[in-house]
Amino acid sequence: MSTGTLKEAEAGRAAPPAPAPRPARRRFRRPTPTGLLAAVMTVPALVIVGLLVLVVYLGFRAQGSPDGALTLDNYTSLFGNAQVWEVVRNTVIYVAVSLVVALFFGTALALLVERTDFGWERTVNTAMVLRILIPGFFTAMGWIFLFHPRIGAVNQWLMDWFGLEKGPVNIVSLVGMGFVEGLGLSALVFVMVSGGLRSLDGSLEEAARASGAGPWTVLRRVTLPLVYPSLLGAGLFAATIAISSLDIPLIMGLSNRVHVFSSYLYVATNPSTGVTEYGVPAAFSGVMILMAVGFSLWYIRSLRSARKYQVVTGKGYRPAKIRLGRWRWAAYLFVIGYFLWSTVLPVLMVVWISLLPFVQAPSAKAMETASLDNYANLDWDYVLRGLETTVKVMVLAPTFAVLLSLMFSFLVVRSRLRLRYGFDFVAFLPQAVPSTIFAFGALIAALYWTDGWYSLYGTLALLVGVMALVQVAFGTRMFNAALMQIHVELEEAAAMSGASSWAAVRRVTLPLLRPVATYTWLWLALLSLRDLTVPTLLGSQDTLTLSVASWTLFNSGQVGASSAVTLLMICFMAPVVVVFLLLTRGRTAEGATKS
Amino acid sequence: MTADSRPLAVEGLHKRFADRNTTVKAVDDVSFEIREGELYTLLGPSGCGKTSTLRSVAGLERPDGGRIVIDGTVVTGGPADAFVPPNKRDIGMVFQSYGIWPHMTVFDNAAFPLQVAKSKLPKKVIRERVEQALAAVHLAGYETRMATRLSGGQQQRLALARALVRRPKLLLLDEPLSNLDAKLRQAMRAELSSLQQQLGITALYVTHDQAEALSMSSRIAVMSAGRIVQEGSPRDIYQRPATRFVADFVGTTNLLRGTVTGGNGGTRVRTELGELAAPETAGVKAGDAVLVAVRPESVRLHLADPGPAPNVVRGEVDRVMFVGECVDCHVRVGEATWVTRQPPQLTAGPGAEAWLELPAEALSVIADR
Amino acid sequence: MRSRLFPGPVLASLLALGLTAACGGSDASDDAAASAAAAAAKTRVAENPALADLVAAAKKEGALDLNWGLHGREAAKTLVDTFQKAYGLSLKVTLTPDQNMPGNAAKLSQQYKAKSPSSTDAFMGNAELTLNAGPKGADALQKVDWQKIAPWTKGLATSDGVALTMLDQLSGFTYNTNLIKDSELPKTARDVLALKKPVASTPYAAQFNVLGAKEAMGMDGVRAYLRDFRPAGYFGCGELSRLASGEFAALWISCGKNLAEVYADQGAPLKTVILKDAAVISPWYMSVPKNARHPNAAKLWVSWLTTPEAQKLLFEHEFADSSKVPGSRTGKQIQEYTAQGVRFTSVSYEFAAAHPELYNPRFKGELIKLLTAK
Secondary structure, eight states: OOSOOOOSOOTTSSSOOOBOOOOTTOOOOOOOHHHHHHHHHHHHHHHHHHHHHHHHHHTTBGGGOTTSOBOSHHHHHHHHOHHHHHHHHHHHHHHHHHHHHHHHHHHHHHHHHHHBTTOOHHHHHHHHHHHTTSOHHHHHHHHHHHHOTTTOHHHHHHHHHHTOSSOSOOOSSHHHHHHHHHHHHHHHHHHHHHHHHHHSOHHHHHHHHHTTOOHHHHIIIIIHHHTHHHHHHHHHHHHHHHHHOOHHIIIIIGGGTOOOHHHHHHHHHSOTTOOOOOHHHHHHHHHHHHHHHHHHHHHHHHHHHHHHTOOOOSSOOOOOOBOOGGGHHHHHHHHHHHHIIIIIHHHHHHHHHHTSSSOOOSOHHHHHTOOSHHHHTOOHHHHHHHHHHHHHHHHHHHHHHHHHHHHHHIIIIIOOOTTHHHHHHHHHHHHHSOHHHHHHHHHHHHHHHOOGGGOOTTOHHHHHHHHHHHHHHHHHHHHHHHHHHSOHHHHHHHHHTTOOHHHHIIIIIHHHHHHHHHHHHHHHHHHHHHOOHHHHHHOOGGGOOHHHHHHHHHHTTOHHHHHHHHHHHHHHHHHHHHHHHHHTTTTSTTTTSOO | OOGGGSSEEEEEEEEEEEETTEEEEEEEEEEEEEOTTOEEEEEOOTTSSHHHHHHHHHTSSOOSEEEEEETTEEEEETTTTEEOOGGGSSEEEEOTTTTOOTTSBHHHHHHHHHHTOSSOOOHHHHHHHHHHHHHHTTOTTOTTSBGGGSOHHHHHHHHHHHHHTTOOSEEEEESTTTTSOHHHHHHHHHHHHHHHHHHTOOEEEEESOHHHHHHHOSEEEEEETTEEEEEEOHHHHHHSOSSHHHHHHSSOOEEEEEEEEEESSSEEEEETTEEEEEOOOTTOOTTOEEEEEEOGGGOEEESSOOOSOTTEEEEEEEEEEEOSSSEEEEEEETTEEEEEEEOTTOOOOTTOEEEEEOOGGGOEEEEOO | OGGGGSOHHHHHHHHHHHHHHHHHOOOHHHHHHHHHHHHHHHHHHHHOHHHHHHHHHHHHHOEEEEEOOOSSTTHHHHHHHHHHHHHTOOOEEEEEOOOOHHHHHHHHHHHHHTTOOOSOSSEEEEHHHHHHHSTTTTOOBOOOOHHHHOGGGTTTBOTTSSEEEEEEEEEEEEEETTTSOGGGOOSSHHHHHHOOSOEEBOTTOTTTGGGGSTTTTOHHHHHHHHHHOOOSOBOOTTOTHHHHTTSSSEEEEESOHHHHHHHHHTTOOEEEEOOTTSEEEEEEEEEOBTTOSSHHHHHHHHHHTTSHHHHHHHHHHHSOOOTTSTTOHHHHHHHHHHHTTOOEEEOOHHHHHHOHHHHOHHHHHHHHHHHHOO
């Protein structure tokens, strides 16, 4: 007898379903802003799809060359090779260990910072961002000096103390590699999961606490299931980075007879004959693309069903923090231990190596040879060239990526086009497909189909373009979430106030998105700085980045010079990052998810 | 006055949504007109199409058919199949969630419509008009405050100021009071109503709250399943519900099934409780199955037999609920339980015998289809 | 929290040191070498109008892009600087010390196939890579009449005129002197198998294929050998720091003893022994890609590298020169080893052309598999 008993969602509210087909009597109309946007965004979307299609196609060509003969040989030799199965098995174990480590440390730290009274929120956030500046190959090096079965210092102590024959810990194994890679990726997981935690309606967790659940049960039954989309996204992102990263597999794996996907591709594409043989790698990549597409479909589906009950209030309400009480010391131990092992020791290692004429384990004897020669002898032309490109790439790629991601997200979240799911899927693909594959496709496309004045091969434009496209995945994830939290009525109110679509976007939506945009930009800039995969594959002399410069030196035995370059890079970037974080204080970490 | 020169005329509005494989008719042939200075309310439960209608008028949604004319301008449909985008319609709107921009101050929020206007206004004029608008909603002095630091009621008033600041021809209100607590809601009802009358604003108001609709509206259109089922003054709607749905939805109603036996200066209806006299009702004739509806406050309760009188039914007090200004006395009559509203002095307790007198003029007869 | 590790003053002094060093430049002996080179070049230019034209053309091009990775500290830079001084050039040299020779070769043939300009003006490669990039392979290298522009290159060019030899690397068993005692050192390839120390190898089975030559082990001999050889790990020839740090005790086969000498010069405990039955001389060649952006500067550069002055600098910084150039110190080393009974297989351009079976990707792949997949 009373009102309000009808519970069905009112049609046409926040997320209206696609409209029914319009009667045919409609005549041609001026294109709507969304239609125009869709038309524009078709271009990058087609590029992403095109690059992947190209790689699959190359898998069916002899030697993976566009002018090679059509053949199935690449696939038969791929699957006929027993080593491939070993590589697949190794890759699975390595990625699994990386994921477990990254998700555990990233999530644990995020929970500690967001849900307990641990404090140090800003410090941990800043340190996590700065962590990304340390190249993986130095972390790998540092861990080798600590836990290598023969030369690892910790192993040697343990052997001395307990009179062991062999070093008890072997870091240069699949599990060790996964562990080191996972530590590196935990920063990424931390950022994504703490973002998810911040946007979560705290009352849901308080309700669980009020129902008599202990903190552990609340975490397991309510908090983690609710941040499941963030966890899933972070996990997927971390997994593809682990698959495509080359430094740790080369330094820790290859030198110890362990092949994973990236080092296998590296050895296969770098035959000592100097003749390019991309056939089998392309075929391998084809299989990976297929898996990635399947995985993305599953991910987007499961995310959509997860969103059904995802509660977003946009009020940024956080539940009362859990008091650590007498467990505080354990939390301190955990956080300090984490930073010590994942950040401080690797950096100290870099410092140490940069002072030596050649690589030596820390010892008093080695100390005698320490000097600043590596800095004195640096080829500054080379370093400055790297710095210049790096600065350009760091500014251009994230900017371009943020713009593209914004437009993709607008289409996906705000338009009612049927195609919007297609756009979402395409924008997500670079997250699921290792960037090696995109870079490879872009390399071939630029080599064979651009020349003369529009030649892209070896240009900064190509490098920036491909990096930006790869980064769109991360960008769209951030902006999709952010846009969904900006109530449509905020934009509609602008329209009702007489603002045109563009004015509404410019004066209302963009300012509201700014915290997320700055934060995303910063992350992408740091990832650009650090990226080795795309610049090594696409780079030329003119587009040498600092990280590639350091890696090239590292690879040619000049480890001291390489570490000097890396330290200069860290010294140069760390203040920039800190200043950036200070300037955008309260708008970045805090506001990243608020509307 | 022709239809096209009214502040708002909606004709034959249609809006469909695809839901999986079926098509839902959200708005199914809705037509109405609003007169100058009127507050016209679309009242109905969730999903009845009232919000889709409002959003179509606003231009936030594009209807599949029909014509919308605002102050003589065809904004949707018509022979040219026009569609004027929302920002070019001469309207103001208050949203359910207020849509107050959290990154702006109170002043900036209210000034926004003037700042983005096609014809640029001098800063001074903008300031004056914003101050006027804020003063009208009792927000003077809050100009420099961040909008997020206002209370719910203040945000609501700011939303109103923003909607009014450019003096639109038509004000649209989408459940503006539903996010406020009960007491504030009541206060805002009065405030909004008096402001509307003072300023002579023409408004289209959407709500599911019948009390809001009845107290504020000039006219009400009750909607159900995408159609307007009854249009009329609040009094008409309440006292003469045209359908069972309206009777049920608007207020509390006791319903009794019966058959028309005849009419002579009134309608006589035979029910299982005996024959009742009701006012003359158009559209029903002898033999028709009908429902007799009576509001709780119209029922007179006697604790002693009032003697032979027309329209008296006997029952037994089931439960008495004290609600402050009155008591709701539930009386079991046959199989059904009737709700009656009585003065708080009522002494009867459960189990007491009661006689219900149903004044003929308070009964409405509804065709039972 | 990291920035605390680098207090401001230290950082500043680090930077300052680096900057002064960058401006400071080469030492006295290099300066002397430069003036000697300038004098010698002046005479040569005066005697040879073709060379004078080339210098003029190089000046006009004004730039030189080099993907050119030597191992000696400052080696590449010193050579480039001396080259500029010798001919009085002020080319804008873009030097990338990329030592991935196979990678550079692959890039070159790819760029040539795709009709893009080459990213390096001069290509450095071993016999196999040069052969594959040359007329018998990708055909990306220019045939140059070296004698006309540089009469001193007589006998240094490949028979088809595509490349000039630059230096010879001697492959051997490079080891950490702290980990392997002199008494334990292997004398033959078989001895390595008996060694109970972590011996690494290259992931691409460097040099093993050429040991398949009849005069060395023979193809089946190499296969059998690799079946018995189980390295403790893999790293590239350039990563001798893995040996210096003690992570591995030795690298077998290491690409060149000169690479270890570069490290030893810095104090690293590295040495190389040349094994009697598995010794390889691997010449490195310089050539000019057909799609080079600055071909004249490149020709001038490549031919200059074979001058006695350049060879001297090469030996000083890279510890290797070309045994074909008179007065070669590497040549002298080879003579001494031969006198001790070492049998070298010289894998020159011509050798590579004559033994396609040893360079067959299938054979090499087979060896890589034998070496790595156990």
